Amino acid sequence: MKKLLQIFLVLCTSFSLFACNQTDESRENPETQAQFETYLDELFEEEVGADFLTFHYTLANPEEKGYEKPAVNWGSLTLESTKQAIEDSKEELDQLHEFEKEELTGDQQKIYRLLEIQLEYNIEYENYYMDYGFCFGENKVNDNLITNLTEYRISNKEDVEDFITLLNDVDRYISEGIEATREMADNGNIQKESEKEAILEQCRNFLESEEIEKYFHNEVMQLEELSDAERSDYENQVTEAVANNVKPAYEKIIALYEELPVADNQGSLAERENGKEYFEYLLKTQVGKERSVDEWIKIVEEEVDDTIYSWINVMFSSDIDAELENIELPADNAEDLVHYLEGCLDEEFPAIDQVTYRVDYLDATVANDLVSAYYVIPPIDAPDLNVIKVNPSNTDLVDLFSTLAHEGFPGHLYQNNYAVQNDQPDIYYLLDNLGSSEGWAEYVGMDAYRIGNIGSEDFQEYMRLYSYLNRMLNEYIGLQVNYNGWQSEDIANYLEEMGLVSDIAQALYEDAVLRPAMYAPYSLGTYEVLSLREEAEDALGDNFDALSFNQALLDAGTVHFEIIEQEIDEYIENNK
Secondary structure, X not given: OOOOOOOOOOOOOOOOOOOOOOOOOOOOOHHHHHHHHHXXXXXXXXXXXXXXXXXXXXXXXXXXXXXXXXXXXXXXXOHHHHHHHHHHHHHHHHHHOOOOHHHOOHHHHHHHHHHHHHHHHHHHHHHOHHHHOOOOOOOOHHHHHHHHHHOOOOOOHHHHHHHHHHHHHHHHHHHHHHHHHHHHHHOOOOEOHHHHHHHHHHHHHHHOOOHHHHHHHHHHOOOOOOOHHHHHHHHHHHHHHHHHHHHHHHHHHHHHHHHOOEOOOOOOHHHOOOHHHHHHHHHHHHHOOOOOHHHHHHHHHHHHHHHHHHHHHHHHHOOHHHXXXXXXXXXXXXXXXXXXXXXXOOOOXXXXXXXXXXEEEOOOOOOOOOOOEEEEOOOOOOOOOEEEEEOOOOXXXXXXXXXXXXXXXXXXXXXXXXXXXXXXXXXXXXXXOHHHHHHHHHHHHOOHHHHOOOOOHHHHHHHHHHHHHHHHHHHHHHHHHHHHOOOHHXXXXXXXXXXXXXXXXXXXXXXXXXXXXXOHHHHHHHHHHHHHHHHHHHHHHHHOOHHHHHHHHHHHOOOOHHHXXXXXXXXXXXXX
């Protein structure tokens, strides 16, 4: 089975159906269009069936579509499998180009372009994976494997048995990654001390935890079809698999990283051979916008300057500190705050049908400081299985309120269900642009206090600007570190010039080095969304309204910004 659209295993985010855009009818060819639809259907089935995890997370009832269940395993981490995925992408791009784009409908042309972009990104990865493609690290195999296990949907006895099979496949899977990592190291791909320590800490924490066993126990106890004896037997199998297979695999990762050489140069991508090019690649693939890094630096610098000026003006025009201390929220827990936000959408966001969801708290053994909350996307054929997971250590409800708007209403949960209720084609679930998805969620999340009518207008604006400023400041530093080689002293000087505290410069430097481009979808994606809104406001003047703009943005979908810009241009023309 080929895996074309995503070379590495990630949790997919869906996006919505494009707004209709007809092409020149004289060029349209119904036969070509029908063939293209068949091609998309076949591609979806092939991609979903290419690995078991994608199959499981995408479909709750695959038998209803007649899809064959793939072998229950984690897939492959060999270098050969990566090379093959890249070659498969080249072949698929050639097959895509066999279609005459001009003969397709407007909607088909947009899908064509999205496929083209994704496949081109996959192919370009050939230039970087040997130098930067270590299997392990933050948000890589060691992290994702545990997340996939502790979010694994267990609905019946077959799911239980598949879960145990996956546990028993962990050692084989991790061992492939270890071998690939050794090959990359032999090729000159050398770890930094910060990367090494982060991996070792994550793996050691896991070895001391019982998060998989706890998760499985909670899930299996809810299965009424199982007898007590069956539950006990399955729990024993899980405990044995974790002890004899999973944890020994993580001990192998620890042993590997303790023996691998550490680079003499502990610096950023800017200080590594081909690092600047790789950083530019990361930005465009994570954000979904073709801009040079120099262009991004100029944009973000201007955004920081403008935002900090506005923020300070708001801060000194009102007693914000007093309001922060005495602000009252409409509820004292995460679940009720999500419910409250659900009821605040009437004026600015298109209506959707009632949505079923639940708000859960992460187990303390799973939670970490980098995650406040997240939304678990349901299978495409089970849209009611919406879940928001909240970090229980996040006790600041004022801060959490914007996070719940980001993850819930009108953020990801609302965004996904809007798409579902507008009948998006299946192929869209395998394509996603993180920048536009997170850009939307940040755009509404940082405005949560105004949307929810919390506090004064000055307080609402203060919180919005504060959120955006934090994103842009961190992004600016990350850009300068990984492209222009800034050191901690450069960061300190910059912060002092901005009138900000500089004693966090070293921490900001280390974060930028360890996580290049990780935050770009949030900061730069937000910038792109806000720029589109500003363009619409300027062009439409009194004809602009937030409801129709937000609907146009949702209709465009969480896709590459090239496509969204076309949709917003059309929206502007239709509303002048």
